[in-house]
Amino acid sequence: MTRETRPTIITLELVGTEELDGLCRRLQAAFAAGMAAAGLPNEGEPIPTDAEILHNIREPGTEVLHVIGGGRHVGGAIVRIDRAGTSGHLDFFFIDEEEQGTGMGAAAWAAIEARHPAVTVWETMTPYFEQRNIHFYVNRCGFHIVEFHHPGHPDPNGAHHHEHGERSGSGHQGEDDPDLMFRFRKVVS
Numbered sequence: 001m002t003r004e005t006r007p008t009i010i011t012l013e014l015v016g017t018e019e020l021d022g023l024c025r026r027l028q029a030a031f032a033a034g035m036a037a038a039g040l041p042n043e044g045e046p047i048p049t050d051a052e053i054l055h056n057i058r059e060p061g062t063e064v065l066h067v068i069g070g071g072r073h074v075g076g077a078i079v080r081i082d083r084a085g086t087s088g089h090l091d092f093f094f095i096d097e098e099e100q101g102t103g104m105g106a107a108a109w110a111a112i113e114a115r116h117p118a119v120t121v122w123e124t125m126t127p128y129f130e131q132r133n134i135h136f137y138v139n140r141c142g143f144h145i146v147e148f149h150h151p152g153h154p155d156p157n158g159a160h161h162h163e164h165g166e167r168s169g170s171g172h173q174g175e176d177d178p179d180l181m182f183r184f185r186k187v188v189s
Contacts, residue, residue: 008069010107012115015064015076023064023076024053030075030094038129048092056080056091067095067108074099075108081116088116090124100132106140113188120188125149128180143184150180 015023028046035042057064059080067075075095081088090112095105113119124143126133137143149155 008102008104008107010074010104010111011068012077012108012111013066013068015066019066020057020064023066024050026073026096027053027076027092027094030097033097034130034132037132040129053078053092059091062091065112067104067111069099069104069107074104077108077112079112079116081119085116085118086120088119088122090122093124105136109141122186122188123184125155125181125183128182134182137184141186143186145182146185147183148181149183155179155181155183 028048031047032042035047056062056078061081061083063077063079063081065077065079066073067077069075073096075093077093078091079088080091093105093109095108113122122143124137126137128148134145138145147153
């Protein structure tokens with residue numbers, strides 16, 4: 001669904017410990033909407049699981065951020081910056097469903113890049129079925145697809161090591177099915 005794109009000033013705010021549960025629920029709701037849009041069932045545990053989100057939050061160099069537009073929370077991001085401060089990984093990123101298609105996602109990504117001006121290489125991942133994410137990362141944010149993980153070329157970090165997701169943007173194909181994931185990279189000039 002395309003909504004009117006409108007100029008939006010986006011700010012980022014660190015998520016407080018007491019706000020993590022709410023952010024996790026909103027992240028899971030955004031991922032469930034992506035799965036539904038792709039016609040995939042969402043059975044069992046929410047995707048990503050609470051354990052997957054908490055694992056990413058505990059990684060060194062991680063920031064958990066609210067995306068704020070129009071004075072209210074409209075999304076969130078979990079980013080990880082390496083010790084040197086020059087390489088960044090977008091572990092999870094979402095814009096609430098009712099705000100998608102308004103330009104807030106691209107504005108939020110620009111705010112994340114501006115927050116970390118020393119980062120020269122960004123990476124993220126998203127599942128094969130998430131056409132919205134593929135379009136967003138490639139056409140709106142300037143990422144390039146650099147790898148496709150599948151049974152013949154598995155992710156060396158394991159199926160549950162992700163960005164947006166980054167099962168980022170991510171999903172689940174069933175307990176017996178592999179995670180088919182695209183890896184993206186953006187070199188900032």
